[in-house]
């Protein structure tokens with residue numbers, strides 16, 4: 001089994017939660033596909049993670065980038081010198097984090113430090 005640092009696991013959980021909120025709100029009419037999650041995340045997503053195909057592609061990309069981030073501790077993406085996201089994905093994840101971040105704050109979920117990412 002692949003080993004992750006606790007920070008990686010935390011970040012991946014946040015990513016997955018944010019994409020899920022976004023997809024549920026925006027793409028409820030699209031047939032979802034089941035996303036394959038790293039084993040470390042399975043406990044947090046007991047029922048699995050279902051997203052529309054686009055968002056499923058997004059989260060797979062985001063998890064992969066986080067997995068491969070060579071910086072430890074990872075800086076916030078805004079202050080990163082690498083910028084590992086391609087332009088297209090970067091714009092998309094920014095939109096997702098902004099949208100879901102506002103929703104979670106609205107719901108009082110301030111435990112999610114969404115600004116950590118963007």
Ligand SMILES: [Zn+2]
Pocket residue numbers: 022023024026027051052053054055056
């Ligand atoms: Zn979606």
